[in-house]
Amino acid sequence: MVEPVNSSLGKMLLEEVSPVVMVLCTPLVEETFLKNGLSFVETLKPFCNFSNIDVPVRTSGDQLYRLKKFTLRLFNAADIRQPNVEVAKQRLEHVITQAGEKVFHDLESDPPQITDILSNSESEIAPTWFQYYNKELIRTLSFSDHEAFDHPVACLLVVSSKDEDPLNKFVDLFNTNRLPSLLNDGVMDPKILKHFLLVHDNQDATTERLTSKVLSEMRSTFGNNECNLLCTNSSKEGNVEHQANPWASFKSSVPAEKLGCALTGDDIGEIKELMQEFASRHIIPYMEQKVRDLNQQISATRKGLRNQIKNLWWRKGKDDIPDSTKGSIYTFSSTESQIRILGDYAFMLHDYELALSSYRLISTDYKLDKAWKHYAGVQEMMGLAYFISDQSIKEAEYCMENASSTYMKLGKSGFQNATRCGLWWAEMLKARDQYKEAASVYFRICGEEPLHAAVMLEQASYCFVLTKPAMLHKYGFHLVLSGDHYKICDQVNHAIRTYRSAISVYESTTWSHIKDHVYFHIGQWYAIVGMNDVAVRNMLRVLDCGNQSKSTQEIFLRDFFDIVKKTGMKHEVVGLRLPIISMSSLQVIYEDHRTYASQASALVEESIWQSLEDDIIPSLNSGKSNWLELQSKLLPKKYKESNVCVVGESVKLDMEFRNPLLISTSVTSVSLICELTENSDDLKLEKETSSLSLGTEHNQVTTSGFSSFTLSEVDFTLGGGEKKLVRLTVTPSEEGILKIVGVRWELSGSIVGVHYFQSVPTKAKTNKAKRKNKLTPTDALKFLVIKSLPRLEGSVDHLPDKLYAGDLRYLVLELKNNSESPIKNLKMKISHPRFVNPESHEEELTPGFPDCLKKGPEQNTVQRETSRTSVFAFPKDVSLQGDRSLRWPLWLRAAIPGTISLYFTIYYEMENVSSIMKYRTLRMHYSLQVLPSLETSFEITPSPSRLQEFLVRMDIVNRANSDSFEIHQLSTVGCRWGISLLQPVDTILPSKSILPGQGLSCFFMIKDCRKPGTEEEKTTSILPSQTDIKLITQDDDEKLFDIVNSPLASFHESERSCHGTSDQLSPNTVDFILISRLAKSSNPSAEQDLPKILSHHSCHNRIRSSIPLSWSLDGPKTMYHDFSTSFCEIKLKMVIRNTSDGFLSVSINTIDGLPDAAAPTPSSGNLSGWRYVPAITEEMKLTSDVMGSRLGKPPPSMESSPPFIWSGSSSTKVQIQPLSRTEIPLQISVFSPGVYNLCSYTLTWELSEHENALSSTSSGICQGYPCYLTVLQSE
C-alpha cells in the first residue's frame, strides 16, 4: 500500500487543496505574454508546483516542521466565481468526445483478452483521460460558498512597464468594483496579501530606463518586499525551442513547440525564481501568521468549557432562524467561517492535526445549525484529513460516507458535491485496495445524467477487475451498462470501447442471451462509425441465435444483411454458423472397384456386400500366387491406404445442413472445396506421358472450365429449424490426388460461408466403415484418382415393389457398359437364390409370359440340370463394350411373405486398363414387399386298403387382405407319385375363386408308382400327365403348366433345400406344387402389375397315420377247389409296412372260431360275415366313416358262415426296421365252398426308438381288415 501522500488521492489533494492566488493584470501584460501563445496565468502555471520547497513552518504548536511539497493555484480575478453549470457540462462533454476520437483508431483491433486485462495494473486498464475528467469534474465545483480552501490567499497585481502611470494602474487594479463578487459580497475575505509585479518586455527596448524608474517608485510606495520586476521575452526572434516544454501538458490545443517561443532559458529561470520566492517568502509566512492569529482568536472564544456552554446556549437561541437563509448566514467574519478558514489553512500547510480539530469543532456547530451543506463539506474535509494523515481508516470512511449521504439529502443541488465527495472517497478506497467498495461508491454517484453515469459506471467496472479475486461478471455487467449510457449520449466510440472489453468476459461463456446482445449491438455500432467489416465480424457471432425469439432473430438477420450490403462485397467467412453443418452426418459415397447401381445400394452396409462377394472377388489377402500378387506389389503402399476413385466418376458427399433459426433462410451455391494435386512422379507407373516431373501443382477450386474437376452446386431453402440432407459431388477429370477440403455456400446471396472439414476432429463416418476405421477423417476425404475405367451400369427392369407370395415374374436384367473398353468374365451373385433365378441363356421369351411355362405340344421330358451353385457365371463369350447393352432374363418368385432386400452383385473384369484396379463389382439393391397369399398344407394318410395309395387332404387358406385367387393346377413333383382327383372339380370349388380369409379343404389320391418290390430308385416311368391335375373348369383349352422344364422346377429345388433340414432324401415324402392365379375381376385398376401366376410349393410332406404300420393281406380272391377230395389249403401273404421312424415289433395272432365273436372294427360297423361285396371303387375307400354312413345297414348275412381255420402258426412275432416292410406267410384251411371274411386276426405292435429297446414308446392292437375270399366247388 502506498503512503497516503503519494497515492493518487494525495497528489490530487496537493493540487486541488492548495492556496489560491488571485491574479489581476492589465491588458498590456496579457499582450506581452500572448507573444508566446500563452496568457500570463498560463505562463506561470508550470512553475507553481514545488516538489521541494523546503520551508520551515510553525503553526499552532511550538514544533517547527518543514514543508516539502507545495502548490499554488493561480486564477485570473475574472475566473474567481462559481462556474456556470451549463458551460461546465459542455466542457466535460468535450473532454469525453476528444477522448473518444483518440480511441477511434484502436477500435479496429481485436478485443482484449481477459487474461491480459487481469494481468495489467490499474493504470493500464483504465483510460488515462479518466483522471483528467475527474479533475475537470472537481473543478466545476470550485469557489463554492461553503468551503474556504478556494478563498484567495494572496493577490498578484501585475502591470506592464508600457502602461501609462503604472502606479495608478496598481491602485486601479485592486479597485473593489473590479474584484470578483465573491469577495465583495462577503463570502471571502477581501483583506488579503497583495504582491506587486512589474513586467518588462525585453523586445521593447525603449522602456528599459523607464522601467527601473517605475520599479523604484513602486518600492517606495508599496514597500520594498512586496514589489518585483519580471523581465521577459528576451529572445528577439521568438523562435526558441524548449526541449521539455513545461507548458505542453497544460495546454494541448496549440502545438507544443509554439509555446514559450520568445522565452529564453533565462526568462524561465527568472519566472521560476519569482514564483519560488513568492511562495516561500510571502504566501507561506502569511498563511502561517494567519493560522496563528485565528487559532488564538478561536481558542479565546470557543475553546474551554465555558465557551462551549456559552456556544451551545447561543446556538439554541438561533433555532428560530429559518433554514432558508443558510447559504448566507456565515460571512467570512463569522466565527464559524473563521474556524473553517483555520482548518483549511492548516490543511494547506499540511498541519492535519490542527485542521482536524478545527473541522471537528465546526462540524458540530453546523450540525446544530442544520447547515447541512456546510456540515457535509466539513465532514468531507475531515475524511480527507484522516486519510492523508494516515489515521483511522474507519473514521475517514465514516466521514466520507456521512458527507456523501448528507450531500445526497440536499437533492439536486447537492449532487455535484456528492459526486466530488464520491470521487475522493473512491480514490481513498482504491488507495487502500478496497476496490469493491470503490466500485459501489462510483455506482452511487452515477446520477441521472447518462454521460456522467457512463463514465462512473466504467470506472466502477475497472474497480471490479482490480478486486482480488477479480469479479469479472460484474465487470462485464458494468461495462455493458456503461456502454448503453454512452450510446444514449451518442458517444458511439466509447460505447464500442466498453462493449469490446465486455466481450472478453462473455466470449467464452454459454450465456448466449447476453452474448448475442453484446455482439449484436457492438456490430450495429461499428456500422454506425463506418467500420462495416468489423461490424460484420461481430454480427457473425449472433447468427446462430436459435435460442432467441423469432422477432429477435429477424432483427438480427435484417441488420446483419443491411451491414453486409453496406460493405458492398462478398465476405468469405470461415466457420459461419448459419446453417449448421452436422459433421456426424457426413457420408462419403464413392466408387472404386465397388460401383453402385443406385443410391439405395450405396447406402447398404458394406459387410452385407462383402459377405455376398466373398466367393466371387479374388481375395487380396490370399497367399496364393496369382496375378493379384503382382498387383499388390505394383501398388505403392500409400495408395492402399487411401481411397481410390476414377476419373469421370463423381465422388458424392452427403451432409446435413440444419437451420438453427426459426425463420427460413435461403442457402445457395453450396459446393465442395477440393484440391487436386497432380502427383506425376508417383504415378509414372501407369502414366508414361507425364514422365517429366512437374512437382506438385495445386489446383485450387474454381468453377472455370479449365479446372481439373467439376463441382455440383445446390440451392435450397431451409425453413425454421429444418434439417436437410444435401448431396454434393465432385467429379475429377484428371488423375492425381483429390482432396475434399471443405464446403462453401452463399447465404442470402450476400455472404459466403466456408467450412473446412479438417478442423473437425474425427467422426467422419462413411459407409465404408470397415476401411475407415484406421483412417483419419482427412484421409477419408483424400482420393487417389486413377485413369478412367469402364463402369457397368445395371438395372432390373419391371421389378415390382409389391407382390404376393408365390408370385412368379419374368424380369430382365439390363447391363450396360458405356465405355469403349470391353469387360469380361462376368459373374453374378444374388443374396436370395430362393427369390431370383437367372435364366441360363440370353434369349427372349417367344410365346410371352406366362404361356411359355405351359406344356407345349411336344413333350420335352429332358430333366433340367439343377446344379445349384450360388454364383451364376455368365457364359464366357459374354463381353460388353461400347453402347451395347446386355439383357439377361431373370425369374423372380416371391418365396415368403415379408419385406425382402434383394442384393445383386455383378463382378466383372476389365482388360488391360489399370494395374490398380483389375476388376469391379456392380452392386444393386432392391427391396420387395411380399404380401401373404394362399397358404397350403397337405396331409397324407395311407389308404386303408391299398398299400400304394394314399389319401391327400389339401387345406388352402387365403391370407391376402383384399384379393381373391383362383387355383389352377396341383402337381406332384418327380415321377414317383401320380395324382388323381377324388371329386369332380366343380364340387371342390363351386365359387371358382378363394376369397380373402376363406379356407378350403379338398381331397386327392396319390399313388406310388414305384414297383413295390424294388427298393432301389428305379422308377417306372409314368406318364407326366399323371402328375398334374387341372383344378380349373371353365377354360378347357388352357394347358397345364410344365413344372419340370420351367423355372418352377428350379424354384422348387430351392424350396426343397430350404425346407429340408437334413438332406436325407427320404423316399416317402411327397412334394406338391399348387399353381394359382389372381381372380380376374378382383383388382382391375392395377392392370399392368397384376401377378400372372403364383406357385405354392409344399415339400417333404410325410405320410401320416395314427398307427405306425400298415398292412395288407394278399392272396387269391377266388379259388376253385374240389372239396370232395380234401379240404382246401390256401396260402396267404401278409405284408406289413413300418411307416414310422422307430423300430416296430409286430405279433400276429390269428383267432380261430366263430368270426361273429371276434369284435369287428368298431368304426366300420358290423361287417363281419358273409355279405355282398360291392365292386371296389376308389370312392369306397375314401374314408372309413364315409363308408360307414353309406352302409349303415349291412347286407343280410348268411345263416352260418362255413368255418375256416388258420392253419399256420397262431402267433408270429416280427421286427420291422423303420420305413421298411416285411412279408409273413399265412395259411388257412377251408372246408367248404363259400365266401370267407378273413378278418379274424389281430396285430399287436410295439414301437420303440431303438432296436432291442426294452421300453416301448407306444403300443397297440389292430383288428384285421375285412378281406373276402370266395371258394367255389370245382367241377
Next chain:
Amino acid sequence: MIVCVAVVGHQNNPLYIQSFTEAEDALKLHHIVHCSLDVIDERVNNPSKSGTTMNEAFLGLLYPALNYKVYGYLTNTKVKFIMVTSDLDVRDTDVRSFFRKFHAAYVDAVSNPFHVPGKKITSRTFSESVTNIVSSYSFN
C-alpha cells in the same frame, strides 16, 4: 413475486434460466443472475464473512439490486440456484423452503437417465414443476 429463477452449473454455465415476467426484461434478468455469480463466488471463498455456516446450502441474500432481491443456494455438486424476487420484504425461512423444493425438482430432473450432466436442462416436467413452485410462493 418471483421474477426469475436460474440454475447455474459449477463452471458458471447456465443450465436453466426462466423469467416469470411479462415484460421484455429477460436480458436484464440474465445480467442480474450473471452478476450474482460473483457474489456467490465471494461468499463461497470467504465463508467467514457471510455468517452462514460452511455446510449450509442456502447462501441468503446475495445483493439487493434496484428493484429486486437476489437469493442464492449452492448444492453439494456446486450447482448454483439463483432466485430473483421483486418482493422487497421477504422472510429467509420462506426463501429457504422455496430453495428446498426447487432443489428437489432439480434432483428429479437430473436423475433422468437421458439428462446429460452439465448440459442445459430441457425437461418439460422440470419447468412445469418449477412454475408450480414459483407460483406457490408469493412471499406476501
